[in-house]
Amino acid sequence: MKMKPSDALVLFGVTGDLAHKMIFPALYAMARRGVLHVPVVGVATRRLSLAQLRARATDAIRSSGPIDDRRALRHVLSLLRYVSGDYNDPGTFTALKQALEKARRPAHYLAIPPVLFETVIKGLGAAGLAEHARVIVEKPFGRDLASARELNGVARSVFPEDAIFRIDHFLGKEAIMNILYFRFANSFLEPIWNRNYIASVQVTLAEQFGVNGRGAFYETVGCLRDVIQNHLFQIVALLAMEPPAYRGFSAVHNEKAAVFRAMRPLKSADVVRGQYAGYRKEPNVARNSDVETFCALRLFIDSWRWDGVPWYLRSGKLLTESAVEVLVQLKPPPQRLFADSAPATGRPNYLRFRLSPNSAVALAARVKRAGKEFVGDQEELYLVEEQAGEEGPYERLLGDALAGDASLFTREDAVEAAWAAVDRVLKSHSRARPYKPGTWGPREADALIAADGGWHNPVP
Numbered sequence: 001m002k003m004k005p006s007d008a009l010v011l012f013g014v015t016g017d018l019a020h021k022m023i024f025p026a027l028y029a030m031a032r033r034g035v036l037h038v039p040v041v042g043v044a045t046r047r048l049s050l051a052q053l054r055a056r057a058t059d060a061i062r063s064s065g066p067i068d069d070r071r072a073l074r075h076v077l078s079l080l081r082y083v084s085g086d087y088n089d090p091g092t093f094t095a096l097k098q099a100l101e102k103a104r105r106p107a108h109y110l111a112i113p114p115v116l117f118e119t120v121i122k123g124l125g126a127a128g129l130a131e132h133a134r135v136i137v138e139k140p141f142g143r144d145l146a147s148a149r150e151l152n153g154v155a156r157s158v159f160p161e162d163a164i165f166r167i168d169h170f171l172g173k174e175a176i177m178n179i180l181y182f183r184f185a186n187s188f189l190e191p192i193w194n195r196n197y198i199a200s201v202q203v204t205l206a207e208q209f210g211v212n213g214r215g216a217f218y219e220t221v222g223c224l225r226d227v228i229q230n231h232l233f234q235i236v237a238l239l240a241m242e243p244p245a246y247r248g249f250s251a252v253h254n255e256k257a258a259v260f261r262a263m264r265p266l267k268s269a270d271v272v273r274g275q276y277a278g279y280r281k282e283p284n285v286a287r288n289s290d291v292e293t294f295c296a297l298r299l300f301i302d303s304w305r306w307d308g309v310p311w312y313l314r315s316g317k318l319l320t321e322s323a324v325e326v327l328v329q330l331k332p333p334p335q336r337l338f339a340d341s342a343p344a345t346g347r348p349n350y351l352r353f354r355l356s357p358n359s360a361v362a363l364a365a366r367v368k369r370a371g372k373e374f375v376g377d378q379e380e381l382y383l384v385e386e387q388a389g390e391e392g393p394y395e396r397l398l399g400d401a402l403a404g405d406a407s408l409f410t411r412e413d414a415v416e417a418a419w420a421a422v423d424r425v426l427k428s429h430s431r432a433r434p435y436k437p438g439t440w441g442p443r444e445a446d447a448l449i450a451a452d453g454g455w456h457n458p459v460p
Contacts, residue, residue: 001402006134007038008103010096012120014042014082015056018138022169023111024057024076025064026394031072035399041081041099041106042208043092053082077333087112087119093127100129107165107402109136114143118154125158134163136401139230140221141166144426145419152412161207161412165401170231171408175359177276178384179238179326182361185453190243192330194305199331199348200452201239203232203314206319210276210437211293216284222421223295224273227315230357233260233418234410235326235355236311240301249407253414261419264300266425274442275432276318276319278305293317296445299421312449318437323458324356340375347378347453354458358398 019042030036042053045067054077058067067073072355081099085092100106110117117137127433135155140149155164171177183189192198205227212219218226237256244251274294280287294316301311332348347364354360361384366377391399400408433442440446440457449455 008109024060263421
């Protein structure tokens with residue numbers, strides 16, 4: 001049954017950083033495209049006038065880029081409403097109900113710290129604001145398997161599963177969506193997309209910057225929770241999933257959840273944790289902190305298609321480049337007819353997805369040089385490049401949530417299965433290894449993948 005669109009957007013935490021940096025610019029972009037038509041009710045503990053909220057929204061939009069459509073700006077500001085109050089006070093939710101006026105299908109966006117999720121969800125339920133409504137929950141959805149199950153239980157006690165939209169902004173990126181499209185819109189991949197032809201897969205999400213003053217937050221999270229268990233696992237699921245039975249988002253969710261369930265639980269030997277030199281001197285970081293700012297791991301998916309194929313994932317801060325890339329390493333030909341063919345002279349053929357900062361798909365193949373000798377070079381054929389006019393992740397995800405399209409959101413069973421894969425190493429792991437800023441992490445990460453040809457380091 002097709003879900004009816006929401007008739008209002010409620011932003012809990014409207015005065016926070018997420019609203020300022022991401023949500024208000026996304027609303028402006030939606031207004032420019034003419035797709036924002038519902039009232040936007042901000043909720044926060046800070047006492048503000050509506051004029052002050054509009055000023056904050058204008059500043060947020062201006063900070064994200066030039067305001068080149070005054071009509072769209074005026075439209076966004078005209079939609080704003082504001083409710084201030086303590087989330088523990090039932091009166092706050094009574095005031096919210098009044099501010100919603102005739103709206104009966106609001107979408108409640110929880111742009112607030114995770115510690116407040118339960119309070120707000122229960123407050124919405126007690127006030128009768130959950131019926132026919134949806135809730136949009138920002139990551140992290142739990143800190144481990146137990147907390148994810150607990151939070152899922154709280155959410156499901158108030159909202160049905162199809163009304164819970166667990167947002168991961170990474171899934172809203174055009175390049176991530178292209179993985180799904182590229183895999184299943186083309187037939188040439190399917191015959192080789194398995195353990196018989198793929199030697200390994202590696203995914204790198206590298207950042208040149210450090211924690212940027214967010215030491216207190218990072219001390220409670222770390223790289224494995226912040227990036228790998230959600231962002232990189234979602235990439236793995238799109239690459240490893242079986243073809244969905246139909247185009248609907250339920251079919252895609254089913255296949256992604258199956259991948260998470262097939263992930264072999266990680267052991268300490270599968271994980272290398274690192275910490276950049278100087279992290280302990282960051283504000284609000286413990287002097288003896290063991291929190292990882294880098295994490296590399298070796299993952300196996302125990303399925304018919306992927307049995308025995310290692311998946312190598314890594315992410316870190318203060319690395320050499322800022323980039324996100326996937327390298328699908330193909331096996332070499334079974335017989336070396338030419339002296340210069342891989343692996344003796346480098347990598348065998350591969351498929352490379354460039355996801356950030358620009359978007360591309362490239363296929364590497366060996367091509368013979370001119371002349372009598374049978375020697376050649378490996379060249380890349382670019383198949384897709386970044387296109388103009390792409391929607392931003394929050395613009396796309398907000399629009400989808402308001403429309404009731406859950407394609408790019410995560411489901412309860414998938415969230416819990418992903419936590420189950422990492423739960424053991426969250427509790428039992430080796431100490432973080434030091435690494436120098438501007439490198440590719442600790443040398444132990446190189447040893448993890450040495451048997452499969454080493455890491456592919458993205459270049460600008």
